[in-house]
Each structure stands twice: as C-alpha cells, then as structure tokens.
Amino acid sequence: MLLPGLLLAGMLLLLAAGLLYQLAIQPGVESISLGTGVLRTIGWTTLQASLSTLLSLSIGVLLAWALSHRRHFFGRGVFIALLSTALVLPTLVVVLGLVTLLGRSGWLNDLLALLNGPELSPVIFGFGGILIAHGYFNASFAARSLLGRFEAIPSQQKKLARSLGLNTWQRFKLIEFPAIAASLPALATTIFLLCFTSFSIVLTLGGSPKYNTLEVSIYEAIKLDFNLGRALGLALTQLGIGAVLVAISTRFKSDNSLIATDQTDAHWGDSLPARLCQWALIVVFAMLFIAPLIAVFSDGLHSDYRAIYLNRDFQQAAVTSIVLALISTFLVVIISIAMAISFATLATNSRLGKHPAATIVIRLLSFSSALFLAIPSLVLGFGFFLLARTIGGSYTVWSVIALLTANVLMVLPFAVVTLAPAAVKAANRYDKLAFALGLNGLARWRMIESALLRREIIYIASIAFCMSLGDLGVIALFGSQDFITLPWLLYQKMGSYRTQDAAGIACFMLTLTILVFLILPMLLGRRNHATP
Amino acid sequence: MLHLDAVCFQHTPDTDPYRFNLSVARGTITAISGRSGSGKSTLLDLIAGFLLPSSGHLYWHDQEITALAPDKRPVTTVFQKNNLFEHRNTVDNVVVGIDPSVPSAGPAVARAREILASVGLSKFEKQRVSNLSGGQQQRVALARALIRASGVILLDEPFSALDTETRSHMLSLVRQIADQSSRAIIMVTHDINDSKAIADEHFHLAHGELQPQAR
Incomplete structure (x- = not known):
C-alpha cells in the first residue's frame, strides 16, 4: 500500500510547484513590485510575532505547570478539552468575544461603571489587541502541548524531589524545565509561524496599516488597491520567509509520540504557597479563556437569532460552509490515511527491509505535507485567483476549488503528523501476525488499522471540519454576493457594525465547532476499545 | 533501629489492606520479595513518607517519624530508574x-x-x-x-535492569556500605539470589503481610 500515498505526495508537490510557477510568470501583471514600506511591514510583523510567541509561551508554561500539579478538581477534564479547541475555534468568533469583553462598551467597562470606576480605553484594537488575541489562541495551544510533557515526568522524580526537600523553584529548575525544554524550540517556531502569517486577527483588530502582516498587505493590495504586481511581490516574499520558518520548525521537530503520561497518582507534595499560586493561575486563566466564549454565547442568545437563522443569506452561508467542510474533511481523512500507510510501509523494517531509498522517500512524504505550512491559505487563494483570471471560467467554480484545496492543505500537516506515528505503531505491533494470517488490503484494514487508528481518524476529521468551517483566508478573496460562507458573512456583519447579527452567527459557529470537536469524538470514540 | 508497628494502609476501599510489622537494625540488609502488585513499593513509600498509614506507627531509634515529611525522615531511596537529573x-x-x-x-x-x-x-x-x-x-x-x-537506605529493585556481572558488583558495594556506614538497608528484589548473596534477613510479602523466610 505504498503507491497511493506516494502518488498523493507527488500531486501535492506538483500543486506547490504549479502554484509557484503561476505566481512567478503571471501574464497580465505589468511588473512585480514590493512598494514602499515592505521592510517596515516585515519588521513590525517580526516584532509582533516575537512578542506574541513570548507571551503565549510564558502563559502556556505557567498554566501547564499549574494544571500538571493540580490533577484532581471538578471540571479539569472539560477545561483541558476546551484548551484543545483553541486551534480550531473560528478566529472571528473569538475576536468578537474579545471585543465584547474588552471593547469600549464591553463587559469590562460595564463592570467598572457599575463600580463607579474609570472607563478604560479599549486595548483590544491595535497592537495590544493583536497580542491579546494571539496570546489567547497560542497560549492555550502551548499549555495543551506542554501539559503532556509535564505529566510525563516519572513518579520517581516527584518522589525524589520530595525526598531531597527541593523547593518549588528547585523542582522546576532541576526536573520540570528539563522535561519541557526539548519541546520549546519546536513550539516557539510553530507559534511564531502562526503569528507571522496571521490574517484574520490582524485584519479585524489591527486598525492601522502599520500593524499589517504580509498577508493582510497582500489582501489589501488585491481587494483595496487592485495592485496585482505588489500583491505578487508580497506573496513571493511571504513564501520565501514562510519556507525558511518551516525549515527551522521542522529542524526542531520533537517526537511527541514518545510521551507517555505517568499513570500513577504520585504527587509533588507542594507547599501551601505553591498550591495557592497554582490555583490562582488556573482560576485566572480559566476565566480569561472561557469569558470570551461565554460572551459569544450570551450575546448570541440575546440576539434575534430566529430572524437571523431564517435569513436567506445565513442559510446559504451555513449550507455552503457545512457542505464544504464535510467534503474537506472527507478529503483530508482519505489523503492522510493513504500517506500514513505509506509512511508505515516505509518505516517498518519487516516490510521493505532497511532500504536506503526509504529514508529519502519518508522525507519527501513529510516535506510534501509540511510544505503547505509555508503557504498560507491567502497566498494559495491568490494563486487560484490568478489562475482563474488566466484560464477563465465560472468564478464560483474557481472559488469552490480554491476553498476546498486551501481547507485540505491547511489541515494536512497536522493530520499526517498525527496519523503517521499511529500507523507505524500499528504496523510494528501487528505486521508479523497479519503476514502470518495472510491478512491483506481491506481485511487487514478492518481487523487492524480501522480499530487502532480510529481515535486519530476521528480527531483528524473533527479538526478538519472545524478549521474548514472557520477559515477566513481564501474566502476573503473569493467571497461575493453569490458565494458566501459563515466566516465571510460574519466578517461582513462585523464590518458593517451589525453586532446583533454578528453575535447570532458567531454563536451558531461556536456551538457547531464545540459540538463537532468535543462531543463527536466522545460519542464515536466510545466504541474504540483498542489501544495502539 | 527502624521499627514499623502495625502500619496499615489501603489504596482504595475495594482493595486488600496491608499491615506491616518490621524491625531493621543498623548495619544490616533486609530483603523483601513478593509478586508484582503484592505491595513492595507501597511498603517503601510508607517508610519514605510518600504515603501516610491509616493506622500504626513508624519509629527510628524510638522516635516516632510517622507524620514527618519525606525530606525530614532519616530515609533515602534509590529507585529502579529515573533516579538522576540526566x-x-x-x-x-x-x-x-x-x-x-x-x-x-x-x-x-x-x-x-x-x-x-x-x-x-x-x-x-x-x-x-x-x-x-x-x-x-x-x-x-x-x-x-x-x-x-540518612540512617535508612531503601533500594527499590535498583539493579534489576543491570547485567549479571554489574549486578554482582553493585550487590558487593551495597554490602560494603551496610558494613562500613552502619546504615539500615531495605532492598526490594525479585531475585532470590540477590537476597541470598547479601541480605541478613529476608521477608516475603504476600496477602498484605510480611512473612519471614529462612536464609
């Protein structure tokens, strides 16, 4: 089962090459130009991404540390599950929640007015807002990623710390920091990359061109200035920087498959001040994380949601978004399974033996999926936008193709990284038995992979659905009266200050995301009794 | 002398309770054997202070240490793995x-x-x-x-992952430590030969209690 995955990898590489070709020799664009201020844009974006990374990692480390020490409290599982949703929550929905909380007439100022306090100038717009929103998403992501590392600290090390009388700082320095240190460079570069290529947050909260990222500049060059030469120059710059960042992040890649959470109930025996500090961190961060989501639900329920949901535009957007998300999910699952099985075939010695070409092909497979981390969906959309201009044809058809392609490629790096190690593990465990019993093809899939990879496949499917549902990248270029999705409709309502309508749409999107990402895996996962 | 006087512990209400009585003198090695899950590590955790008994008392030279925190006890533990800051x-x-x-x-x-x-x-x-x-x-x-x-050294199967020759050297070293430094050493082991090689006393842990074994 090597061929399908390899063919797909080849197609992905071809697609990337074709896209680059399309960008590089685009007819009809008079000249490629960067315009003035591109260096300033790169400089600001670098500063913004660095500060966002620092903020996210600092909060993430503190929160994960506190959660790993307080392992038994009511709602812990739900809170951790919510932290996991950070990557898939629709960006615009969270932005709306943050504005509801921290805007000029937001909940915070309402509370201060109630207490006869001073009105705070809104920090949610401009540089501060960008940092807060990036911190919101990425600190949760960092905390969730690092929690596994903290919890994998062996019980003997905890006992050792207690036996030696190490204080909280000494424990962190000698045991806990070394346990997470290996993950930090990869995590930092991933977060930096996400903040560097940020689009929706900067577009909605930036408020000034001086805070633009390259992606927002590309969007403005196309949509506002219709300067395709400048957009092309910026897109090529973005691709170059993205490729360097991806190369750096894959260099730091840490092997999460080795993490095994310590199942024993050994605890650190923390002092009272340390316990109070941990509780304070958990309570404060839980409130900060959950408050914007509650704000969205609350405003949504107070809106005239019946009228909103009966509106034709909303229904069209909802159907388009859900159908596209379902198709994207199906494609992501099929492609990632094919690639993961190819990985397993190449990485398992019992199948091909130690063939020297195997390592090279494995790298090629990894590269073909990771490559699209360097190509943000807006740049990908721009490639299709240029292609549509060159070839012609129905704009709506091109929109659908662009959106589906972007959705699939956006999720594929995460999907392959999740599924491939599980497929290799399943192969290592059951290959000999399967060969001995003559299990092949579908029979083998039914007996082995379908059970052992079930949990990962459900996870991938839910990520693919939610990320596809909430992305504003490509639709920002292709959105029109005839072709609307939920994020596009929400963006339009926010832009025209129809906050009631925006609240109703955001509430719908948030509910759907949480249902799909949290509840669906719980329901489907119950049937999974196999542990790889 | 380390003395455990009717030290009782139960992990959960639906598991069997443990009840330990044990005395270990300075300069001696006591070996504890037993099947997996018989409670060997629980015994060491109770002595080290990682677990607190539901009843009973622990004494070190007639001074009660039952309620002392792990770092305040005259006890140090060597685990099978993860002993070091790598x-x-x-x-x-x-x-x-x-x-x-x-x-x-x-x-x-x-x-x-x-x-x-x-x-x-x-x-x-x-x-x-x-x-x-x-x-x-x-x-x-x-x-x-x-x-x-610390007067007491607890060895929680520390040599089980070592090859035979290294293991033999380590056992000699432990014997030497017991003789020269007058520590009371309690060693949990799966291997009866380890016990025969260096232990002064040998107990088998079964049904939640320590049973003396002939050497």
Missing part, C-alpha cells in the same frame, strides 16, 4: 543530596567528590549522567544516598 553532571547529582541549590564549589562539592571516589566514579565527576552506563548511573544514585546522613 541533564546535570555526576557531581551535581550527588551534591543535590545535601544542598538542593546545587553549588558548583565549596565543602558540599568536596564531600560529593569524596563519596564519588568511594564508589569508584572519580573519573566521571564532570560527565553528564546520561552518558554513563546503567551500572555507573546506579552507583551515582547510591553515592547520593550515601552523602545524605
């Missing part, structure tokens, strides 16, 4: 036993060097412990146990 060097891993701030010079470091010499690891003082062999790593853990002034 990113630090050998001296740091020993000196942390008496000074958790891990100084890089001073009397604590000098003492750590002496102890390392006594277990034959002088040459490896500056090496990261992750670069040492399994036997050498366990010797570092023993050195840290030695540098602490």
Whole structure:
C-alpha cells in the first residue's frame, strides 16, 4: 500500500510547484513590485510575532505547570478539552468575544461603571489587541502541548524531589524545565509561524496599516488597491520567509509520540504557597479563556437569532460552509490515511527491509505535507485567483476549488503528523501476525488499522471540519454576493457594525465547532476499545 | 533501629489492606520479595513518607517519624530508574543530596567528590549522567544516598535492569556500605539470589503481610 500515498505526495508537490510557477510568470501583471514600506511591514510583523510567541509561551508554561500539579478538581477534564479547541475555534468568533469583553462598551467597562470606576480605553484594537488575541489562541495551544510533557515526568522524580526537600523553584529548575525544554524550540517556531502569517486577527483588530502582516498587505493590495504586481511581490516574499520558518520548525521537530503520561497518582507534595499560586493561575486563566466564549454565547442568545437563522443569506452561508467542510474533511481523512500507510510501509523494517531509498522517500512524504505550512491559505487563494483570471471560467467554480484545496492543505500537516506515528505503531505491533494470517488490503484494514487508528481518524476529521468551517483566508478573496460562507458573512456583519447579527452567527459557529470537536469524538470514540 | 508497628494502609476501599510489622537494625540488609502488585513499593513509600498509614506507627531509634515529611525522615531511596537529573553532571547529582541549590564549589562539592571516589566514579565527576552506563548511573544514585546522613537506605529493585556481572558488583558495594556506614538497608528484589548473596534477613510479602523466610 505504498503507491497511493506516494502518488498523493507527488500531486501535492506538483500543486506547490504549479502554484509557484503561476505566481512567478503571471501574464497580465505589468511588473512585480514590493512598494514602499515592505521592510517596515516585515519588521513590525517580526516584532509582533516575537512578542506574541513570548507571551503565549510564558502563559502556556505557567498554566501547564499549574494544571500538571493540580490533577484532581471538578471540571479539569472539560477545561483541558476546551484548551484543545483553541486551534480550531473560528478566529472571528473569538475576536468578537474579545471585543465584547474588552471593547469600549464591553463587559469590562460595564463592570467598572457599575463600580463607579474609570472607563478604560479599549486595548483590544491595535497592537495590544493583536497580542491579546494571539496570546489567547497560542497560549492555550502551548499549555495543551506542554501539559503532556509535564505529566510525563516519572513518579520517581516527584518522589525524589520530595525526598531531597527541593523547593518549588528547585523542582522546576532541576526536573520540570528539563522535561519541557526539548519541546520549546519546536513550539516557539510553530507559534511564531502562526503569528507571522496571521490574517484574520490582524485584519479585524489591527486598525492601522502599520500593524499589517504580509498577508493582510497582500489582501489589501488585491481587494483595496487592485495592485496585482505588489500583491505578487508580497506573496513571493511571504513564501520565501514562510519556507525558511518551516525549515527551522521542522529542524526542531520533537517526537511527541514518545510521551507517555505517568499513570500513577504520585504527587509533588507542594507547599501551601505553591498550591495557592497554582490555583490562582488556573482560576485566572480559566476565566480569561472561557469569558470570551461565554460572551459569544450570551450575546448570541440575546440576539434575534430566529430572524437571523431564517435569513436567506445565513442559510446559504451555513449550507455552503457545512457542505464544504464535510467534503474537506472527507478529503483530508482519505489523503492522510493513504500517506500514513505509506509512511508505515516505509518505516517498518519487516516490510521493505532497511532500504536506503526509504529514508529519502519518508522525507519527501513529510516535506510534501509540511510544505503547505509555508503557504498560507491567502497566498494559495491568490494563486487560484490568478489562475482563474488566466484560464477563465465560472468564478464560483474557481472559488469552490480554491476553498476546498486551501481547507485540505491547511489541515494536512497536522493530520499526517498525527496519523503517521499511529500507523507505524500499528504496523510494528501487528505486521508479523497479519503476514502470518495472510491478512491483506481491506481485511487487514478492518481487523487492524480501522480499530487502532480510529481515535486519530476521528480527531483528524473533527479538526478538519472545524478549521474548514472557520477559515477566513481564501474566502476573503473569493467571497461575493453569490458565494458566501459563515466566516465571510460574519466578517461582513462585523464590518458593517451589525453586532446583533454578528453575535447570532458567531454563536451558531461556536456551538457547531464545540459540538463537532468535543462531543463527536466522545460519542464515536466510545466504541474504540483498542489501544495502539 | 527502624521499627514499623502495625502500619496499615489501603489504596482504595475495594482493595486488600496491608499491615506491616518490621524491625531493621543498623548495619544490616533486609530483603523483601513478593509478586508484582503484592505491595513492595507501597511498603517503601510508607517508610519514605510518600504515603501516610491509616493506622500504626513508624519509629527510628524510638522516635516516632510517622507524620514527618519525606525530606525530614532519616530515609533515602534509590529507585529502579529515573533516579538522576540526566541533564546535570555526576557531581551535581550527588551534591543535590545535601544542598538542593546545587553549588558548583565549596565543602558540599568536596564531600560529593569524596563519596564519588568511594564508589569508584572519580573519573566521571564532570560527565553528564546520561552518558554513563546503567551500572555507573546506579552507583551515582547510591553515592547520593550515601552523602545524605540518612540512617535508612531503601533500594527499590535498583539493579534489576543491570547485567549479571554489574549486578554482582553493585550487590558487593551495597554490602560494603551496610558494613562500613552502619546504615539500615531495605532492598526490594525479585531475585532470590540477590537476597541470598547479601541480605541478613529476608521477608516475603504476600496477602498484605510480611512473612519471614529462612536464609
């Protein structure tokens, strides 16, 4: 089962090459130009991404540390599950929640007015807002990623710390920091990359061109200035920087498959001040994380949601978004399974033996999926936008193709990284038995992979659905009266200050995301009794 | 003398309770054997203070230590694995036993060097412990146990992952420590031969109680 995955990898590489070709020799664009201020844009974006990374990692480390020490409290599982949703929550929905909380007439100022306090100038717009929103998403992501590392600290090390009388700082320095240190460079570069290529947050909260990222500049060059030469120059710059960042992040890649959470109930025996500090961190961060989501639900329920949901535009957007998300999910699952099985075939010695070409092909497979981390969906959309201009044809058809392609490629790096190690593990465990019993093809899939990879496949499917549902990248270029999705409709309502309508749409999107990402895996996962 | 007087413990209401009575004198080695899950690690955790008994008392030289925190007890433990701070060097891993701030010079470091010499690891003082062999790593853990002034050393199957020759050397070293430093040593082992080789007393743990075995 090597061929399908390899063919797909080849197609992905071809697609990337074709896209680059399309960008590089685009007819009809008079000249490629960067315009003035591109260096300033790169400089600001670098500063913004660095500060966002620092903020996210600092909060993430503190929160994960506190959660790993307080392992038994009511709602812990739900809170951790919510932290996991950070990557898939629709960006615009969270932005709306943050504005509801921290805007000029937001909940915070309402509370201060109630207490006869001073009105705070809104920090949610401009540089501060960008940092807060990036911190919101990425600190949760960092905390969730690092929690596994903290919890994998062996019980003997905890006992050792207690036996030696190490204080909280000494424990962190000698045991806990070394346990997470290996993950930090990869995590930092991933977060930096996400903040560097940020689009929706900067577009909605930036408020000034001086805070633009390259992606927002590309969007403005196309949509506002219709300067395709400048957009092309910026897109090529973005691709170059993205490729360097991806190369750096894959260099730091840490092997999460080795993490095994310590199942024993050994605890650190923390002092009272340390316990109070941990509780304070958990309570404060839980409130900060959950408050914007509650704000969205609350405003949504107070809106005239019946009228909103009966509106034709909303229904069209909802159907388009859900159908596209379902198709994207199906494609992501099929492609990632094919690639993961190819990985397993190449990485398992019992199948091909130690063939020297195997390592090279494995790298090629990894590269073909990771490559699209360097190509943000807006740049990908721009490639299709240029292609549509060159070839012609129905704009709506091109929109659908662009959106589906972007959705699939956006999720594929995460999907392959999740599924491939599980497929290799399943192969290592059951290959000999399967060969001995003559299990092949579908029979083998039914007996082995379908059970052992079930949990990962459900996870991938839910990520693919939610990320596809909430992305504003490509639709920002292709959105029109005839072709609307939920994020596009929400963006339009926010832009025209129809906050009631925006609240109703955001509430719908948030509910759907949480249902799909949290509840669906719980329901489907119950049937999974196999542990790889 | 370490004395456990009817020390009882139960993990959960639906599991069998343990009830331990044991006396271990200074300069002796007591071996504890038993099947997996019989409660050997629970016994060591109770002595070390990682678990607190539901009833009963622990004494060290007639002084009750039942309620003392792990770092206040005259006890130090050597585990089967994860004994060391792998990113630090050998001296740091020993000196942390008496000074958790891990100084890089001073009397604590000098003492750590002496102890390392006594277990034959002088040459490896500056090496990261992750670069040492399994036997050498366990010797570092023993050195840290030695540098602490604890009267009781608990060995939780510390040599089970070692090859036969290294294991034999380590057992001789433990015997030497018991004889020369007058510590009370309790060693959990799966291997009856380990017990025969160095232990003064041998108990088998079954049905939640310690049963004396003939040597």
